[in-house]
Amino acid sequence: MVASITPSAHLADVRYEIRGALTRRARELEAAGLDIIKLNIGNPGRYGFEAPAHLREAIARHLHDSEAYGHEQGLEIARETIAAQQRARGARHVEPERIFIGNGVSELIDLSLRALLQPGDEVLLPSPDYPLWSAATILNGGQPRYYHCLASHDHQPDPDEIEALITPRTRALVLINPNNPTGAVYPRALLQRLVAIAARHRLLLLADEIYDEILYDGATFQPLAEVAGELPCLSFGGLSKVHRACGYRVGWMSLSGDPARTAAYRDALQLLAALRLCANVTAQWAVPPALQSAPTIGALTAPGGRLHEARRIVLEAVAASDYLELVAPDGALYAFPQVRADRFADFDDEAFALRLLEEESVLVVPGSSFNVPRSRHFRLTLLPPPAQLHEVFVRIERVLARMAHE
Numbered sequence: 001m002v003a004s005i006t007p008s009a010h011l012a013d014v015r016y017e018i019r020g021a022l023t024r025r026a027r028e029l030e031a032a033g034l035d036i037i038k039l040n041i042g043n044p045g046r047y048g049f050e051a052p053a054h055l056r057e058a059i060a061r062h063l064h065d066s067e068a069y070g071h072e073q074g075l076e077i078a079r080e081t082i083a084a085q086q087r088a089r090g091a092r093h094v095e096p097e098r099i100f101i102g103n104g105v106s107e108l109i110d111l112s113l114r115a116l117l118q119p120g121d122e123v124l125l126p127s128p129d130y131p132l133w134s135a136a137t138i139l140n141g142g143q144p145r146y147y148h149c150l151a152s153h154d155h156q157p158d159p160d161e162i163e164a165l166i167t168p169r170t171r172a173l174v175l176i177n178p179n180n181p182t183g184a185v186y187p188r189a190l191l192q193r194l195v196a197i198a199a200r201h202r203l204l205l206l207a208d209e210i211y212d213e214i215l216y217d218g219a220t221f222q223p224l225a226e227v228a229g230e231l232p233c234l235s236f237g238g239l240s241k242v243h244r245a246c247g248y249r250v251g252w253m254s255l256s257g258d259p260a261r262t263a264a265y266r267d268a269l270q271l272l273a274a275l276r277l278c279a280n281v282t283a284q285w286a287v288p289p290a291l292q293s294a295p296t297i298g299a300l301t302a303p304g305g306r307l308h309e310a311r312r313i314v315l316e317a318v319a320a321s322d323y324l325e326l327v328a329p330d331g332a333l334y335a336f337p338q339v340r341a342d343r344f345a346d347f348d349d350e351a352f353a354l355r356l357l358e359e360e361s362v363l364v365v366p367g368s369s370f371n372v373p374r375s376r377h378f379r380l381t382l383l384p385p386p387a388q389l390h391e392v393f394v395r396i397e398r399v400l401a402r403m404a405h406e
């Protein structure tokens with residue numbers, strides 16, 4: 001008998017359903033000739049969005065300068081630009097030495113937790129979360145401790161609940177703002193309360209701000225680092241969403257706050273960055289032009305812009321639905337509707353998503369994929385052409401009507 005290769009037990013509790021079993025099924029259906037409307041990934045390039053031309057041109061100009069390994073923390077000129085952006089936002093003591101560029105924020109989420117956690121350490125995570133945060137916590141020996149961001153509270157965290165979850169093992173508080181999947185944007189007063197909690201319990205603040213400039217209807221983004229002041233805070237941003245360049249795989253993290261308190265942690269991050277040599281050098285040349293020129297995303301999120309229009313169509317479709325409700329997203333690239341409790345006493349979000357795929361050729365992500373047990377939600381991206389989103393909701397309504405009458 002041939003012994004099979006056993007994968008690591010560390011993976012037992014790790015999930016990433018945004019590209020999971022449903023996606024594999026969608027690929028099978030596509031291979032069989034079906035036209036699947038895929039709403040599972042916030043990947044602007046797949047829906048006809050383009051990165052600004054000056055990013056592409058900068059990369060092309062510097063192709064020849066990109067053949068050697070670069071600095072483990074990223075190109076100096078790119079880190080200077082990121083540090084300047086962070087300082088302009090009010091982050092303290094941010095110098096290029098405290099900036100780390102990675103192959104997407106994804107790589108840096110893992111790195112930040114790997115440099116921090118001892119086995120059994122706890123990390124405060126939102127539920128729903130962007131599931132890489134849970135996965136990276138678990139893979140690095142940590143324990144997720146979830147605070148709720150419920151639709152009934154406009155998907156805002158409750159600082160009292162967060163503080164009650166803290167134990168002597170708690171090391172960090174993760175905030176995703178603007179939030180994926182809920183689209184919530186957090187006001188300054190809330191961030192001030194969370195910073196006060198982090199200060200009282202000596203927690204590291206981890207601020208995933210990859211959607212920082214994707215805002216609707218006058219919502220304003222408050223960088224956590226500015227509120228945190230001298231408190232250690234690691235803020236994450238990147239080219240994938242605001243600059244519509246997911247495939248470049250460029251993200252960064254910026255360490256702010258009292259340098260004396262973060263020196264050892266900074267050195268640990270540098271060691272881990274060095275172990276993987278450097279991030280893709282070619283695409284890092286897009287960072288200076290991306291951050292030095294006026295943001296281009298506003299034309300898409302302002303009234304009349306494609307993302308604004310997509311969001312409007314989703315809000316209208318949900319308002320007209322017999323089965324759905326939705327807290328309007330204030331930011332990011334998603335809507336996170338839920339089925340109404342008076343329509344479905346019991347709702348199996350995974351069965352719904354599978355039926356929507358099999359019966360109506362639409363791929364969404366069930367709410368439970370975002371570490372919410374027994375979710376009544378599903379997530380879709382706002383990236384498709386607005387007219388297609390209209391059609392999507394016709395199909396969603398048909399499946400829900402069938403489920404309601406069975």
Ligand code: PLP
Nearest residue numbers: 104105106130180210238240251
């Ligand atoms: N953080 C959040 C909240 C995200 O939604 C995503 C991607 O969807 C990432 C991080 C990873 O982004 P990147 O493409 O920079 O790896």
